[in-house]
Amino acid sequence: MKRIRKTILFLTVLLPLAAARADDQVLARSGNPVFDRTVQIVLGNFYAADALDQFRQAVDAAVANLPNLAGDEEPVVDDAIAYVLASLGASHTARYTPDDLDYYELLDVFRYAVRDGLRHLYPQGQVVYPGIGIATRTIGGVAFVTDVYDGGPADRAGILAGDEIVSVDGRPFEEIASFNDKAGGTAT
DSSP: OHHHHHHHHHHHHHHHHHHHHHHHHSOOOOSOHHHHHHHHHHHHHOSOGGGHHHHHHHHHHHHHHOTTTTTOOHHHHHHHHHHHHHTTOOTTOOOOOTTSHHHHHHHHHTTTTTHHHHHHHOTTSOOOOSSOSEEEEEETTEEEEEEEOTTSHHHHTTOOTTOEEOOBTTBOOOTTGGGTTOTTSOOO
């Protein structure tokens, strides 16, 4: 009987401490639905559980240092998401948007795995996007061509890997936005 009382007393003290510790594991919510959903997806699906402690710390730091994250401009939210995802140390983990060429290329690579959802965006089942058939990399603020897709407009125009892209139609180069509404037309 004395042993049972000690056990109950021990559990009475220990359980609230354990509950408090569990609450410590709950991440601060930013109030920004995109940021918070990103956090949920990573916590529920990331393959390397040992990286999640560092991820949680990065999330807490982002929320603490960006108190207006809920109402901040999109570039601030994008930077916060990039920061927390980088904390995972996984080379192919990032947030891709329709403004990024990688978004379309990854959709194309995984088109068979996501074919049902893909049909809502591309009824023909083929991923298409505005562009001239190049991949680029920005180095020191300058865009360079890294790949020219065979048979595309850039290939036909004689653009080569290594070429620098100064501008498109007099405006700064953007992978996708530079070619919006120009399908079948020209860009210089």
